Amino acid sequence: AQSVTQPDIHITVSEGASLELRCNYSYGATPYLFWYVQSPGQGLQLLLKYFSGDTLVQGIKGFEAEFKRSQSSFNLRKPSVHWSDAAEYFCAVGSNFGNEKLTFGTGTRLTIIP
């Protein structure tokens, strides 16, 4: 069965500092990997996705993620965070370009301090 682990429940970062959110997955076939962001009271918005090819993928809002098959990881990074990045972040794994059911991690809540 597929699964996703986000080991950090809550991360606090100073504005302007770099960010890395961790994600490890377990999946039997070629994984389709996603990062979503959820602002308070909102639905989820897709930040980026990995299907194949270049293992470093760029997303919206200055985020990027790197797929490392040997480590079963898909960590999300941003070189300099902004106060507006405070939100909850979810990693997910699925199949078929993400058109079928996704398995989500438990999320990482990001707090930004001035």
Add this chain to the structure above:
Amino acid sequence: DVKVTQSSRYLVKRTGEKVFLECVQDMDHENMFWYRQDPGLGLRLIYFSYDVKMKEKGDIPEGYSVSREKKERFSLILESASTNQTSMYLCASTHRHYGYTFGSGTRLTVV
């Protein structure tokens, strides 16, 4: 832009009531999903549908049913609401290569 609309943002219902959560998408997507979101548990799949009148159980279907009579509408039904169904419910639809589009969610409280 694709829109997935959930009819209610907030809902308060009594234990034992039959509850309908409605979800409508406007882009002719084939696949639709219902998830519930709880703190510390992330999103868990309740039911999904790949076509009209089709439904498949997700990971936590107990206590829920669904209806998809038209392609654009996917309803989640709580047959007899219980307090442990207090949660945020998220609907999503997908189309090939475009991935998920989520609605804004319905926060249901069962008292």
